[in-house]
Ligand SMILES: NC(=O)c1ccc[n+]([C@@H]2O[C@H](COP(=O)([O-])OP(=O)(O)OC[C@H]3O[C@@H](n4cnc5c(N)ncnc54)[C@H](O)[C@@H]3O)[C@@H](O)[C@H]2O)c1
């Protein structure tokens with residue numbers, strides 16, 4: 001039995017070796033010759049999985065240890081009887097922390113978020129967590145998810161155009177889809193841009209092609225969009241430096257890069273392969289995640305507004321501006337920056353004290369997912 005795996009999948013080495021020969025290759029380099037004799041393939045987003053990679057190969061199962069699946073030709077896999085899976089929800093807590101850190105930056109450097117309106121486009125694993133971040137910061141939250149609205153009678157869907165008109169901050173959390181009635185490619189386009197409230201903030205951490213970059217530049221230049229934050233880009237890793245320079249925050253597709261998120265993705269991949277090939281690893285989890293020297297926080301006792309205390313707690317766990325600096329300093333090294341990402345742990349891994357006497361702050365910290373002492 002042969003398994004080919006992306007060499008950037010943490011915690012994987014040694015796990016499958018008792019059951020199969022495992023060959024590790026950089027995701028971008030995995031080609032037809034590498035997978036010809038393979039039974040299974042474990043990838044992340046940098047391997048395009050389609051007919052040109054797999055036709056004539058022995059591959060029977062493919063798993064991507066990521067949330068997104070737009071790098072996989074799912075209809076072709078299904079037509080050809082190749083089992084596939086992704087890792088739903090694996091890094092949703094990580095994107096939640098990324099957006100919370102963006103909110104902290106907005107709160108500290110731009111405008112107070114309390115009372116402002118947040119529009120969440122795509123309310124799945126990530127979007128529903130991001131809605132909680134909005135609530136934690138005292139925002140009014142509007143939700144847009146037509147596929148959910150079509151099947152959930154109690155889903156409070158707000159039409160996209162209405163959401164864009166009403167929101168001070170709009171954040172995208174949809175999958176990239178190019179066909180069908182809910183296609184998301186260029187969801188922000190010349191027409192929808194015109195619906196946006198003047199002076200609003202746009203955040204995209206879903207996929208680059210959800211927001212048409214040319215239109216985003218137009219929106220920024222016209223003042224319709226006052227601040228833009230991008231984690232994902234058209235044509236990654238060859239990003240537009242011109243656009244990067246116009247952003248409040250630009251990061252190299254790392255919103256989902258917490259250790260916790262990657263570990264969850266690896267666990268989903270191992271468990272899927274175990275079920276497919278009958279290994280004894282159906283409940284496998286990485287044994288220990290790396291920790292930082294001090295993972296306890298004390299809420300600031302300065303007399304200041306609650307959202308500032310919240311913002312300070314958030315950036316003590318993760319400051320998105322550190323990632324932005326790394327990209328601004330070296331935009332040509334997008335993939336290298338991603339490949340050498342520092343240890344980041346999500347909110348539930350942190351313990352926070354000093355909030356007990358302040359029920360409102362305690363509630364907000366709980367919405368973010370902190371362990372409160
Ligand atoms: N930047 C990163 O590191 C990072 C990390 C995780 C996920 N992502 C991206 O974010 C996407 C969302 O992740 P998720 O875990 O929440 O996925 P999910 O599948 O749990 O949720 C996606 C939601 O989008 C909704 N949706 C689909 N089409 C829509 C449309 N046209 N308009 C509005 N809503 C629509 C779906 O109904 C679903 O509820 C992923 O597909 C991935 O591309 C990026």
Ligand SMILES: O=C(O)[C@H](O)[C@H](O)COP(=O)(O)O
Pocket residue numbers: 044045046065066067068069091253254255256257
């Ligand atoms: O889809 C996902 O899960 C995220 O975009 C994830 O961060 C992608 O990571 P990559 O496979 O590009 O390392």
